[in-house]
Amino acid sequence: MTLSQAVFYALGAAALLGFLSLVVLVLTWAERKALARIQMRMGPMRVGFHGALQPIADGIKLFTKEDILPSWADRRVYWLAPVAVFVPSLLLWVTLPLARDLVLRNLDMGLFYITAVSVLSVMGLIMAGWGSANKYAMLGGLRAAGQLVSYEIPFIMAILGVAMLAQSLDLRVVVDGQASYGYALVQPAGLFLFLTAGLAELGRTPFDIHHAESEVVGGPFVEYSGAHWAAFFLAEYLNTFTVAALTALLFLGGWGWPTMPLDGMAHSALSAAWLLAKAAAVVWLIFWIRGTFPRLRIDQLMSFGWKLLVPLSFLNIVATGVVLFYGLPLWTLTAVSLVLLAGTAYIVFKNPGTDMERDTVRVVPASELRRDAA
Amino acid sequence: MQIQQQTQQADSIDLMINMGPQHPSTHGVFRLVIWVDGEKIVRSEPHIGYLHRGSEKLCEGEQYSQIITLFDRLDYVANLNCELAICMAVEKLMGVQPPERAEYIRVILCELNRIASHMLFYGVYGLDAGAMTPILYGFRERERVQALFESVTGARMMHNYIRVGGVNEDIPDDFGARMNTLLDQLERGVEECDELLSQNEMFLARTKGIGAISAEEAIDLGVTGPALRACGVAEDVRTSEPYSIYDRFDFGVPVGTYGDCWDRYYVRIEEMRQSLGIVRQAVAQLPEGEIAASVRRIARPPKGEVYLRTESPRGDFGVFLVSDGSDKPYRVKVRAPSFCNLQALQAMLRDAYVADAVIILGSIDIILGEVDR
Numbered sequence: 001m002t003l004s005q006a007v008f009y010a011l012g013a014a015a016l017l018g019f020l021s022l023v024v025l026v027l028t029w030a031e032r033k034a035l036a037r038i039q040m041r042m043g044p045m046r047v048g049f050h051g052a053l054q055p056i057a058d059g060i061k062l063f064t065k066e067d068i069l070p071s072w073a074d075r076r077v078y079w080l081a082p083v084a085v086f087v088p089s090l091l092l093w094v095t096l097p098l099a100r101d102l103v104l105r106n107l108d109m110g111l112f113y114i115t116a117v118s119v120l121s122v123m124g125l126i127m128a129g130w131g132s133a134n135k136y137a138m139l140g141g142l143r144a145a146g147q148l149v150s151y152e153i154p155f156i157m158a159i160l161g162v163a164m165l166a167q168s169l170d171l172r173v174v175v176d177g178q179a180s181y182g183y184a185l186v187q188p189a190g191l192f193l194f195l196t197a198g199l200a201e202l203g204r205t206p207f208d209i210h211h212a213e214s215e216v217v218g219g220p221f222v223e224y225s226g227a228h229w230a231a232f233f234l235a236e237y238l239n240t241f242t243v244a245a246l247t248a249l250l251f252l253g254g255w256g257w258p259t260m261p262l263d264g265m266a267h268s269a270l271s272a273a274w275l276l277a278k279a280a281a282v283v284w285l286i287f288w289i290r291g292t293f294p295r296l297r298i299d300q301l302m303s304f305g306w307k308l309l310v311p312l313s314f315l316n317i318v319a320t321g322v323v324l325f326y327g328l329p330l331w332t333l334t335a336v337s338l339v340l341l342a343g344t345a346y347i348v349f350k351n352p353g354t355d356m357e358r359d360t361v362r363v364v365p366a367s368e369l370r371r372d373a374a
Numbered sequence: 375m376q377i378q379q380q381t382q383q384a385d386s387i388d389l390m391i392n393m394g395p396q397h398p399s400t401h402g403v404f405r406l407v408i409w410v411d412g413e414k415i416v417r418s419e420p421h422i423g424y425l426h427r428g429s430e431k432l433c434e435g436e437q438y439s440q441i442i443t444l445f446d447r448l449d450y451v452a453n454l455n456c457e458l459a460i461c462m463a464v465e466k467l468m469g470v471q472p473p474e475r476a477e478y479i480r481v482i483l484c485e486l487n488r489i490a491s492h493m494l495f496y497g498v499y500g501l502d503a504g505a506m507t508p509i510l511y512g513f514r515e516r517e518r519v520q521a522l523f524e525s526v527t528g529a530r531m532m533h534n535y536i537r538v539g540g541v542n543e544d545i546p547d548d549f550g551a552r553m554n555t556l557l558d559q560l561e562r563g564v565e566e567c568d569e570l571l572s573q574n575e576m577f578l579a580r581t582k583g584i585g586a587i588s589a590e591e592a593i594d595l596g597v598t599g600p601a602l603r604a605c606g607v608a609e610d611v612r613t614s615e616p617y618s619i620y621d622r623f624d625f626g627v628p629v630g631t632y633g634d635c636w637d638r639y640y641v642r643i644e645e646m647r648q649s650l651g652i653v654r655q656a657v658a659q660l661p662e663g664e665i666a667a668s669v670r671r672i673a674r675p676p677k678g679e680v681y682l683r684t685e686s687p688r689g690d691f692g693v694f695l696v697s698d699g700s701d702k703p704y705r706v707k708v709r710a711p712s713f714c715n716l717q718a719l720q721a722m723l724r725d726a727y728v729a730d731a732v733i734i735l736g737s738i739d740i741i742l743g744e745v746d747r
Contacts, residue, residue: 039510135391139413139728205504206576214399214502215729292570294577295504297729298413348575356582358573361604361640363626363648369613370621 012104016093024237025055031237031287038291062233065226070133073223077131082224082231084124089235091117092242097171099255099271111169114246115156118201121235122148125210128220128232140219143298144203144210150305151200151207157313158194161187162250164320175254182253186330189316189337191251192344193309195282198243200305202236205290209298240286241279248278308344315340388416391728395424399502399732402742406719406735410728418723418731420716425746433706438464438538438673441703446532448708449744452491454483454523455686456744457536460706462617463682463693464538467675473664476540477619482553482656483526483535485649489560490519491687492642495739496567499639502736503580508571515563522556525549538673540666553657557650564646572640581636585722585734592633595721596714599689600641601738605633611685622659623652635737642739672701688712688739708747712740 029044029052036043044051069078095110097103107113122145129141163169165186166177177183184191200207211219221232248254255271262270296304316337323333388409394400403424409417429448433441445456458480465472472480493512500508520530525546527535535542546552571577587595589605602609610627612620628644630637677699683692689711696705715738722734 035506039507040514041510135389139389139391139410143413205506208504209729212504212729214504214732217398291507293505294500294571294574294580295729296576297580297727299727300579356578357631358578360631360637361628361644362631363628363644364608366610366613366623366625366627369608369610369627370616 009104016104017090020090020093020238020241021234023241024234025059027237027241027283028055028058028233030283031290034284034287035291038288059230062230063227067226067228068223070223072133074131074133077127078223079131079228081124081128081131081220082228082235084127085121086124086231086235086238088117088120088124089238089242095171096242096245096249097175097254098245098275099268100172100175101268102272106170106172109169110171111159111163111174115159118155118242119148119152121239125220128224132220132223134223136216136218137220137222140210140212140216140222143216144220146298147203147207147210147301147305148201150302151197151309154193154305154309154313155197155201157310157317158190158197159250161190161193161313161316161320164317164324171249171254175249175256178253179256179259182251182257184251186333187251187316187320187337188334189312189340189344191247192341193313193316194247194251195243195285197305197309197313198247199286199289200301202239202243202286204236204240204286206293206296207301208295209301212295240283244279244282244286245275247282248275252278252282254278308347312340312344393731399498400735401498401740404735404740404742404745406731408723408728408731413727413729415723415726415728415731418720420719422713422716422742422745425742427747429747430706430708433703435702437701438675438703439671441706442536443532443534446534447743448710448747449491449686449688449691449712449741450531451494451741452487452687453531453533454480454487454536455491455684455691457533458484458618459682459684459686459691459693460695461536461538462684463680463695464673464675466682467678467680467695467697468538468669468673470539470667470669472540472667474619474661475663476665476667478656478660479526479541479545479665480536481618481620481623482653482660483523485652485656486519486522488649488687489564489646490516492646493519493563493567495642495687495736496571496639499736499739500571502732503571503577505571505574505577508567511563511567511570515560515567518556518559518563522552525552537666537669539669540664542666544665550657553653557654557657560646561650564643564650568643572643578636580729580733581639581737582634583632584635584730585726585737586632586634587718587721588633591721592718595718597689597718598714599685599687599711600628600645601633601638601689601715601718603628604630604637604641606631611683611690615683617682617684620652623655625649625652625655635733638737638739674699674701683709686711688741688744689715708744710744710747712738712742712744713747716740716745 033043044054047053047057092114094104095107095113125144126141129137162174162183165183166174203210211221221229255275260267260270260274319333319336388411390409392407394405395403405421407419408415429444433444441460442457445460446453448456493516497509497512524530527533589607592602592605606629608627608629613627625648628641630641675697677697679696681692681694683690691711692709694707695703698704723731726734
């Protein structure tokens with residue numbers, strides 16, 4: 001590596017870090033505003049225009065707060081855990097392109113690298129749970145381990161389906177393959193799988209089981225405060241953005257569809273803006289889900305993952321493989337995918353095999369009761 | 375011998391977890407100790423008493439008119455229902471009949487208080503289940519009711535409004551108009567809340583079949599109110615032993631089927647609709663006239679004892695009052711529905727998961743001020 005290359009990567013990494021920090025700041029504000037909108041509130045209004053500077057105020061608060069070390073904690077594990085969570089989520093961005101030329105280092109095996117690195121953050125959560133020497137944290141850490149490892153499979157399988165369609169693990173090629181239409185149209189089931197498993201990987205509602213406030217009081221993060229807590233927080237929002245960006249890249253056509261006009265720097269900027277707009281739409285969907293849904297229980301989450309999402313992801317792969325191998329038109333894959341989705345919806349909403357009744361409350365008129373009493 | 379030792383070491387031991395008194399979902403200073411094997415609850419043990427203020431004993435040192443404020447602080451989410459119970463007990467002992475208008479005002483306010491209380495339940499139940507939006511919708515409706523209470527009683531909580539023999543002061547002039555808008559808003563609000571949470575697939579998964587107890591078991595444990603009605607027992611003090619003027623209204627008593635968390639939840643949603651119906655009828659029939667019977671300011675009920683049951687939002691709220699003929703009661707005993715319903719917690723927690731503990735505790739809807747007194 002020459003000196004100029006080293007300087008390029010150092011500057012690029014710094015720029016990336018700056019960009020991502022900005023994104024996270026905006027996301028925290030956007031989430032509060034979005035939830036406030038859903039909940040008929042104003043959200044932050046005091047710091048800056050419509051609370052726009054609130055994230056900075058929060059940041060100052062968090063970084064000036066005392067870092068508390070519980071006396072029973074496993075010191076090294078406890079302090080390392082936030083780093084172990086934050087670093088992988090940052091590393092993902094090495095190969096995630098915002099536009100054709102806006103990427104730190106494009107890898108031929110980009111998707112492989114992403115799946116490999118995204119698994120690492122589980123370790124950080126378990127470390128936090130163990131290191132805190134707190135029962136809630138331990139329970140939360142174990143929940144996180146079970147949850148993230150199970151949902152890793154449908155997550156990777158959904159990515160694999162796209163890789164099969166694009167015949168490449170290179171994200172640029174994946175986007176090029178969607179020049180005329182996004183893969184969401186070819187594999188709606190893949191999009192559903194990716195988003196659902198992605199939500200579970202993020203630990204966001206309705207899968208926020210490992211840090212459920214009403215049950216394990218914050219889970220692995222319960223003992224953390226100040227800057228170390230902020231690191232978890234940053235990682236969570238960064239991951240949210242990563243999943244949204246990946247959804248846009250893999251399923252919504254990235255910057256490629258529809259193609260942006262102009263060329264050179266202007267084209268890159270427009271492409272990046274277009275990609276960010278798509279990612280923002282996905283982020284909004286994630287916030288919307290958070291504002292609407294309750295939380296699943298850990299065993300329900302597991303059975304949903306293993307009994308529904310994992311088979312669905314395998315079927316998705318098989319269908320894609322058959323269609324590609326026999327060279328069938330792609331709309332057949334869309335049809336199969338839609339059938340798979342319909343089957344999933346049937347299982348979720350109709351609960352076959354259980355005798356659950358929906359309306360079990362009836363109203364007895366008081367006159368009847370008075371007559372009985374008399 | 376060696377093998378045995380090894381298996382013993384390999385055996386997992388149950389993990390004891392303290393839920394509360396400082397836990398976000400124990401609804402006050404309630405402590406629940408649970409022993410878990412993985413995520414399953416093996417054993418549970420509720421501890422109460424963190425909010426014990428000796429209310430019943432304090433009552434013995436206060437004149438009857440002063441006791442009302444102490445009752446305000448029992449069930450601090452349904453203050454007026456508590457006030458009503460003690461005032462009616464004293465009236466029963468003294469043989470005083472409050473004027474018609476006072477009875478109607480009492481019923482209107484108590485039923486509104488029931489709606490406000492159930493709205494709070496609805497909101498926090500959403501939080502327990504992990505949904506963060508219901509609490510804000512629930513509180514919006516509760517806020518509207520409290521605004522009305524403020525205009526009528528002068529306070530949003532701790533009203534001290536109902537008096538022995540009537541009520542403190544007459545309703546404000548704009549009461550009718552306010553009630554009309556309020557009832558329309560509440561009607562829409564209840565439907566909105568119902569739509570937001572009740573039939574949500576994940577909410578159903580979390581609450582259906584969870585914490586179910588049979589009707590016999592519920593009765594044996596002394597469960598009353600919505601928790602009992604959810605088991606399929608149509609028992610409501612307002613119909614089985616009508617007090618005040620409840621025998622004049624046409625309303626329904628919601629009854630569940632399985633006695634699980636969803637039934638307990640939905641019985642309350644349905645109850646809000648019924649309460650709205652009662653309030654509508656009461657407002658339409660509200661007569662003119664006196665608002666209080668003439669009772670001496672320092673009431674001295676005759677020697678004797680009385681027990682009176684009312685239907686509070688949480689269940690059968692009973693007051694046992696012994697008078698020795700002086701201006702202070704000799705003994706006051708409260709049968710608090712939250713306390714009695716809490717007895718069923720251990721039965722409901724059988725074979726539950728940790729996450730269910732929160733849902734089950736929430737579905738009983740305890741108010742610690744009333745449990746600990």
